[in-house]
Amino acid sequence: MAPPEDDHRPPPTEQEIAEYREILAALMARCLASIRNADVPMDALPLQGSTPDE
Amino acid sequence: MFPWMRSPSREARPMSEPWALGIAQAAKEISARRLTPVALVEDLLARAEQVDRKVRAWIRIAAEGALADARTLGAEAAAGRLRGPLHGVPIGIKDIVDTAGLETSAGSELLAGNIPSQDAPVVRRLRDAGAIVLGKAAMTEFASMDPAATRNPWNLEHTPGGSSSGSAAAVAAFLVPGTIGTQTAGSILRPAAYCGVVGLKPTYEAVERAGVFPCAWSMDHVGPLARTVEDTGILFRAMARPSAVGEGVADSRRLRIGIADRYFGERSDADTSRSFDAVVAWLRNAGADVVPVRLPVSFEAGVDAGIVTVYAEMASVHRQSFAAHRARYGWRIGCLLDAGGKVSATDYLRAQQLRRIAAADLSAMLAGVDCLMTSTTPAPAPRGLGATGDWTYNLPFSSSGHPSLSVPVALSASGMPIGVQLVARHRGEELLFRCGRLVEQLVKFPRRTPCP
Numbered sequence A: 001m002a003p004p005e006d007d008h009r010p011p012p013t014e015q016e017i018a019e020y021r022e023i024l025a026a027l028m029a030r031c032l033a034s035i036r037n038a039d040v041p042m043d044a045l046p047l048q049g050s051t052p053d054e
Numbered sequence B: 001m002f003p004w005m006r007s008p009s010r011e012a013r014p015m016s017e018p019w020a021l022g023i024a025q026a027a028k029e030i031s032a033r034r035l036t037p038v039a040l041v042e043d044l045l046a047r048a049e050q051v052d053r054k055v056r057a058w059i060r061i062a063a064e065g066a067l068a069d070a071r072t073l074g075a076e077a078a079a080g081r082l083r084g085p086l087h088g089v090p091i092g093i094k095d096i097v098d099t100a101g102l103e104t105s106a107g108s109e110l111l112a113g114n115i116p117s118q119d120a121p122v123v124r125r126l127r128d129a130g131a132i133v134l135g136k137a138a139m140t141e142f143a144s145m146d147p148a149a150t151r152n153p154w155n156l157e158h159t160p161g162g163s164s165s166g167s168a169a170a171v172a173a174f175l176v177p178g179t180i181g182t183q184t185a186g187s188i189l190r191p192a193a194y195c196g197v198v199g200l201k202p203t204y205e206a207v208e209r210a211g212v213f214p215c216a217w218s219m220d221h222v223g224p225l226a227r228t229v230e231d232t233g234i235l236f237r238a239m240a241r242p243s244a245v246g247e248g249v250a251d252s253r254r255l256r257i258g259i260a261d262r263y264f265g266e267r268s269d270a271d272t273s274r275s276f277d278a279v280v281a282w283l284r285n286a287g288a289d290v291v292p293v294r295l296p297v298s299f300e301a302g303v304d305a306g307i308v309t310v311y312a313e314m315a316s317v318h319r320q321s322f323a324a325h326r327a328r329y330g331w332r333i334g335c336l337l338d339a340g341g342k343v344s345a346t347d348y349l350r351a352q353q354l355r356r357i358a359a360a361d362l363s364a365m366l367a368g369v370d371c372l373m374t375s376t377t378p379a380p381a382p383r384g385l386g387a388t389g390d391w392t393y394n395l396p397f398s399s400s401g402h403p404s405l406s407v408p409v410a411l412s413a414s415g416m417p418i419g420v421q422l423v424a425r426h427r428g429e430e431l432l433f434r435c436g437r438l439v440e441q442l443v444k445f446p447r448r449t450p451c452p
Helices: A014-037 B023-031 B037-055 B063-078 B121-128 B165-172 B189-195 B229-239 B270-285 B299-328 B331-340 B345-366 B395-400 B429-443
Strands: B058-061 B090-094 B132-137 B178-183 B198-201 B221-226 B256-260 B289-293 B371-375 B404-411 B417-423
Touching: A014 B299, A014 B331, A014 B345, B023 B037, B023 B229, B037 B058, B037 B063, B037 B090, B037 B132, B058 B165, B063 B132, B090 B165, B121 B132, B121 B178, B121 B229, B132 B165, B132 B178, B165 B178, B165 B189, B165 B221, B178 B189, B178 B229, B189 B198, B189 B404, B189 B417, B198 B229, B198 B429, B221 B229, B229 B404, B229 B429, B270 B289, B270 B371, B270 B404, B270 B417, B270 B429, B299 B331, B299 B345, B299 B395, B345 B371, B345 B395, B371 B429, B404 B429, B417 B429
Parallel strands: B090 B132, B090 B178, B256 B289, B256 B371
Antiparallel strands: B058 B132, B178 B221, B198 B221, B198 B404, B371 B417, B404 B417
C-alpha cells in the first residue's frame, strides 16, 4: 500500500471542548425533561427486557 | 425535473474493469468462469493502491489472506462448485466486527493489536456464502463521534459521515462492491446517503451482534452497504439469521408509501427538500399510492428516549476502561461518556418503557403502508472532516428497531449526493428492497466513480 496522505486536522482547543460539552449537556437535559414529562400512559407496561421487538 | 437529476452527463460510462463490477455482476462473471476471484482481488488491490491514499476508507487490507481465499474459491468455481451467491466476491468489514486472524480495533488505539481468534457469526455467514474479506473499513472511534481519517469520494473536503465512514466510502470509491457497517443512531444510512450508495439498517436482531464490539447494545444493528438495492439485498440475505429473511415482493405490487406529517423535512435544506419532492412526484407518476401519514404522538418521546439510551449504554460499556484509560479516548467520546455516566437508573428504565410504546405505535402506523419515505439526512455531507453530520432522521428507527434503507436519488447543486430513507414494519426488508428498486429505477442515480 502507498503511504496515506497526511491528515492535518489540528487538536481541539479548550474552548472547542467546552462548547461541545455544553451542547451535549443541553441535549441530554432536553431529552431527560422530555422523557420525564412525556404524556404517555406508563401503566401495564412490560418491564422485562429493553429491546424494541414486537 | 431538476438539473442535477437524470442528467445524461452524469450517467455511468460503460466500465469493463473488474473493480467496477457490483456484487451480482461479479458473482455472475465468476460463476460463468469469465472472471477469476484472483483477478478480481488483484484488480481491487491495485485500485486501492491508486485511490485509497486519498480516500482512506481502508484501515487494514488483508491482501495475503484475500488472495489465498481467492485461489481456493477460484479452484472451486473452476470445478463447478459454488458455495453461495457471493462466491468469489470481495467485501469489506467495518473494523468493529471480529475477523479471525485479522486485527479488529473498533477505530481505537486501545484495541490496537487485538486479533480475534474467530469470525463474528455475521462474517462466518458471509464467508459460507463465498465472500472474500478484502479488508477492514475505517470507522469513528468506538462508533462514536471522533471521525476517522476517511474522506468523501465525491469531494475529499467533505465528511463521508460516520460511524461506518470507510464502509460507505469504500463502496462509493469502487474499492470493493459491498461492505458491512453498523448503526446505533444513524451510522449506516447517513454515510450511505452522504457517499451516494445504498445502505440497509435491518430489523433489530435480524443480524447477529455477537462478535461486534458494542456501542449501545439495545440499539446496535449490523447491516450491508452496496451500490445498488439488488446488491444490498444479496448481502442482507447472506448475512441475516435465516429466520429473519422474508419472502420476496413482486414488482407488480402497487406500493403504498407514507409521507410523514412532521419531524422529517423540518430541518431539510432546499436541495434536499426539492429532491425529496421530485421523488414523491415520480413515484405518483409511476402509479404508487403516496399518502400522508400522521406520526404517533409518542414519536418524539421515543426519539429522545433513544438518545438517552445511547448515552447511558455507551457509558456503561466503557465504564471501567474509561476510568483506567481516559487519556487514550478521543475528546468527543470522552465528553459523551461523561454525560452518559450521569443518567440515572430510573431515567434509563423510563427511556426503555417509552421506546417500547413508541415502537408499538410506529408499528401500528407502518401497518397501514408498505413503507414510510423521508429524506435520509437534512442536508448533504457538510464540508469539513471534524464532524460526521446529522443523524436525526435515522435515530428514530434505530430506537424503534424498524428496518430502514437509504437509496441515493440526487446530487446537490454543489455535487454532493442526497438520499431518501425508506422504513417498513419489523421484518419488512423485502418490502424495502421492492420500494428501493422502484425509486432506483425512477431516479437513475449516476453510478460513475466520483473519485479522481
